[in-house]
Amino acid sequence: MKTFKIGGVHPPEHKLKAEDPSITLELPKQGIVFVNQHLGAPSQPIVAKGDKVKVGQLLTKNENFIAANVHSPFSGTVNKIDLVYDASGYRKEAIIIDVEGDEWLENIDRSETISREIKLSKEEIIAKVKEMGIVGLGGACFPTQVKLMIPEGKTAECLIINGVECEPYLTDDYRLMMEKGEEILIGVSILQKAIGVKKAYIGIENNKPKAIEYLAKLAKSFEGIEVVPLKVMYPQGAEKQLIYAILKKEVPSGKLPIDIGCVVSNVATSFAAYEAVQKNKPLIDRLVTVTGLHVEKVSNFKVRVGTPISMLLEAAGGVPENTGKIISGGPMMGKALLSLDTAVTKGTSALLLMNEKDSHRGEPVNCIRCAKCVEACPMGLEPYLLSALVENENFERLLDENVLDCIECGCCLYSCPSYRPLLDCLRIGKQNARQLQSKK
């Protein structure tokens, strides 16, 4: 079975209740829509307090190329534009909408009929993806149209679709594959057309045999789409590791997948592209896994972007008394929430509740040079050395030791028996090394 070669860890999978169908959640009374839900240049709101909005109406503007529109997931009145805590614990600009009814823009096709024929041209697809605010739903929220515009002098040879879901606990991509398989494959065809490639691979880890079987069966009626089963190994969903697992090709240090002819996207992004191109629907809803070992009703909820997370937690049976930590995302790369007064964004894949006992990090002790971090690092770095260099503020040498190749997957800290804050140090190191590099 294929997987990547260097490093990696295999934490307990805990894919709880993965076979239960997703549940569509009712609309909230008030929605919180963050103005910036993408990686790139910041946007400005184009609505003001008191404005009436409809579902699908554009809420933000941005003159830059690396940017993504945000559309209203609700109909109602803009209550205010205010600063709200986001998942990273910073207060960010958000449009607060008092929800009234559920009135959609008329040009959005809300029917469930599957539209298979792709009528738009390559350029039109890219324009539509940009217009509809599609971002990478694998976690980074990078504007998708940027990936689809192949830079001058480079050619795309194949499309790689991430259906790996290597983070423990998360099942939203799995549910989407099982429930919207055909739409995902049409979305993949759309992305293939946009970048002009014949071949697309969908990588799925073999802890999801039903999804592998189902998509492989559907893929037979699609041109050039191949489902590739992969051995379970974290971080296989990281693009460099995924490309290696499927093609045995390495993206050179400091380069992008396109430099070796690959474009990587995700199953949920493909589905969003399908809805945007075939249904004229902006990215305004998604699946969110609400999970945890002690959570009463572990489920995947289909919710509008902007739904307060308190609603999701309530739908999952409430926050149990012994909860210590609530994580937005998976346990390996997710962010511990500072405040529950925040809302679902395009990038919210899961809410993971950890009980009090599992919420604390171990007390760090001296490094015993066991080399487990070196063994675990999927980028071939030496985390013990890098963190020591950060502690000594030797940023010059950090650059030489390839600190900027770190993908922040967390394998080092996961495997450190001394509970050294390796990843925390590496993040500080990357920041300083980048500053040093830009000065040069």
Next chain:
Amino acid sequence: MNNRLIISGAPHVHSPENVSKIMWGVVIALLPAAFVAVYFFGFDALVTICVAVASCLFFEWAIQKYMFKATPTVTDGSAVITGLLLAFNLPSNLPIWMTILGSLVAIGVAKMAFGGLGKNLFNPALVARCFLLISFPVAMTSWPKIIRPLFGEGFVAGPDALTGATPLGYLVDGIAQNVPVSTLMQSDIMPSYFGMFLGAHGGSLGEISAIAILLGGLYMLWRRIITWQIPAAFIGSAFVFAFILNAINPEIYISPLAHILTGGLMLGAIFMATDMVTSPMSPKGQLLFGLGCGVLTIIIRVWGAFPEGVSFAILIMNAFVPLIDKAFKPRVFGK
């Protein structure tokens, strides 16, 4: 509610491994050899082991508490390992005060003076053993004979000769006096290869039984506490080197099997050279480190002033670890 939320950076899960589990795993791996020592050397061995462990724990606790002014971490098991390994490297009849002094050197000088757990360059137990060997050469080389045989193996001395040479010491001394190896091997005090494997011969209390040490080694491999590279390269290179010498002249160079099964080679290769703190990190570096240990051991045994070379070989190679780590870096993805 919000006040109760715990905030920390990712990852939010951790492998079940921690330092204490690793250290206590090594302690478990050392137990078979300890049992064998008590079987062959009796109560003396038990006393030496207990004194070494207790004094190592005490010195670590006292230094952390009163000199470092830190919370003592003696429960992590690392001082227990040092104590056990030190005892394993001593004759079971060593005066108790020397054992205590050795513990002070191991913990105080070789470990704590460098900053404690994980910071020491040299294996603490070996530093202490060499200190004792140089300071008290007679006491450190008066090896007690075994008190009972096992499976009919082992030469049990009468009450008139309580101490004697180890098989390795006997061979090396004999060769120095130009006695042919074949004559030496036939002597009463030389155990059979099976006897060497069981440990039915004199020596430092924990080094005698290859089988007990191998058992511990397999356990550590299974627990992924050690990797195969260092023991394989150490034993393999010593074997090949000794094999070549033996092929050149079997009457002045002892057989490779005798080299492997006598003295401290097995103990050194499996428990001392594999110490995470004082060995290289990369698999290739570990191979080179093991190779160096094996070759140096044979060189010291054959041409050196001491009959045994394992401790010195490992300590010398310990000094090269930073260089080896610098030379053998993992390959960076995409480079």
